[in-house]
Amino acid sequence: MFNFLKPVRDYAQQAWQSSRYIGQGLSVTFDHMNRRPITVQYPYEKLIPSERYRGRIHFEFDKCISCEVCVRVCPINLPVVDWVFNKEYKKKELKHYSIDFGVCIFCGNCVELCPTNCLSFTEEYELCTYDRHELNHDNVAMGRVPYKVTEDPMVTPLRELVYLPEGVLDPHGVPNDAHRPGLMPSEILQQGVEDTSHTSI
Numbered sequence: 001m002f003n004f005l006k007p008v009r010d011y012a013q014q015a016w017q018s019s020r021y022i023g024q025g026l027s028v029t030f031d032h033m034n035r036r037p038i039t040v041q042y043p044y045e046k047l048i049p050s051e052r053y054r055g056r057i058h059f060e061f062d063k064c065i066s067c068e069v070c071v072r073v074c075p076i077n078l079p080v081v082d083w084v085f086n087k088e089y090k091k092k093e094l095k096h097y098s099i100d101f102g103v104c105i106f107c108g109n110c111v112e113l114c115p116t117n118c119l120s121f122t123e124e125y126e127l128c129t130y131d132r133h134e135l136n137h138d139n140v141a142m143g144r145v146p147y148k149v150t151e152d153p154m155v156t157p158l159r160e161l162v163y164l165p166e167g168v169l170d171p172h173g174v175p176n177d178a179h180r181p182g183l184m185p186s187e188i189l190q191q192g193v194e195d196t197s198h199t200s201i
């Protein structure tokens with residue numbers, strides 16, 4: 001009998017939902033209007049990359065067994081593993097290893113699946129060169145000690161937004177002991193170890 005009311009009810013529901021979404025969008029806009037711009041004085045100040053940042057890949061020559069898993073899992077078969085078979089020891093012997101970071105898409109497959117963990121991501125993001133061929137790093141370039149923003153005495157490290165305490169937006173002048181919201185990866189790992197030990201008891 002009241003079927004004619006259904007379109008009116010649907011229309012009212014849709015109008016209410018739309019106004020709610022517009023309100024949500026505008027609340028984000030108004031929130032940003034209250035914020036002041038924050039300038040990072042690069043290169044004297046640098047942001048600390050997040051924990052899972054995929055920077056230049058570090059390579060440990062002595063751990064590599066020349067299995068070429070990294071080549072097979074790479075979407076573009078990028079790593080070059082140059083080895084010879086040592087007849088005396090009946091083992092592969094690595095001669096050279098290289099990855100061209102001008103082509104690499106930093107997907108992380110090689111790092112994840114290397115059986116001996118000789119590949120790892122570093123925090124290095126300053127890979128600019130004038131010639132892209134210089135980005136073809138050999139095992140010596142990839143084996144150099146990784147650079148860390150927090151360990152460079154010439155640089156003031158600033159926390160990224162995810163590291164800042166709740167409600168703080170400016171990384172300048174944040175005390176070192178100010179804790180960010182949530183747990184650090186090391187704390188999550190520690191929690192996992194404690195849980196396992198409780199379960200095994």
Ligand code: SF4
Nearest residue numbers: 064065067068070114
């Ligand atoms: S997967 Fe690891 S161990 Fe195997 S060749 Fe690549 S870097 Fe070496």
Ligand code: SF4
Nearest residue numbers: 074104105107108110
């Ligand atoms: S990070 Fe990805 S693209 Fe780069 S070498 Fe490893 S597997 Fe290949």
